[in-house]
Amino acid sequence: MSGEPSWKYIQKYRLQPHQAKYYGIFNVMVGSWLVYCLVIYTGFESELISHLTVNKARTRPPETVDDLVNADGWKWGIDALIWTGVPLEYFTRHKNPAVVEVNKHMERYLLLSTTELVFQYLWWGRIVCWRRIIRFSLSDQVSRF
Structure with missing residues (x-):
């Protein structure tokens, strides 16, 4: 910051009103992408865990x-x-x-x-x-x- 007061630094690099609307859209897009990735990840992980813990070839349930x-x-x-x-x-x-x-x-x-x-x-x-x-x-x- 080279000796500038912190409030001047914040004022110098803060978002201007015309930039804020683009960052809002960007935040929504990134947030929705992260939620989508989280859903895909948890679905894959639960399916993987079920395949790793239960061997379906050996544990066929008795039917008769x-x-x-x-x-x-x-x-x-x-x-x-x-x-x-x-x-x-x-x-x-x-x-x-x-x-x-x-x-x-x-x-x-x-x-x-x-x-x-x-x-x-x-x-x-x-x-x-x-x-x-x-x-x-x-x-x-x-x-x-």
């Missing part, structure tokens, strides 16, 4: 019971108290060999007591039963174990 029977590492289980009525009839009288295979390897277990259910919720965050989903609303002050 046959797919589940042929897959490795599957276990089937049911609560012994629910294993009556319609579920029992469905699995024991079905003519599909895949459903018969599921019935043959079905693990029957007893549902936990109410106290154990509460501790299971506090540890895992949710409890899923066949008949209902039990959800507890806990305040933020209650910490998990």
Whole structure:
């Protein structure tokens, strides 16, 4: 600035009224271009992340019971108290060999007591039963174990 007072420097290089309208249009164009680039970038990044995290060739979801029977590492289980009525009839009288295979390897277990259910919720965050989903609303002050 070579010794000039700062207000004179600002006055010397500030925009004149006839220049201001062009800079306003320029700012709008640059701003809209940056928003457009941001939208394209986020769309590309989210698509790229989904392709990198999920291998679609290996993680095809099972669509039928046959797919589940042929897959490795599957276990089937049911609560012994629910294993009556319609579920029992469905699995024991079905003519599909895949459903018969599921019935043959079905693990029957007893549902936990109410106290154990509460501790299971506090540890895992949710409890899923066949008949209902039990959800507890806990305040933020209650910490998990």
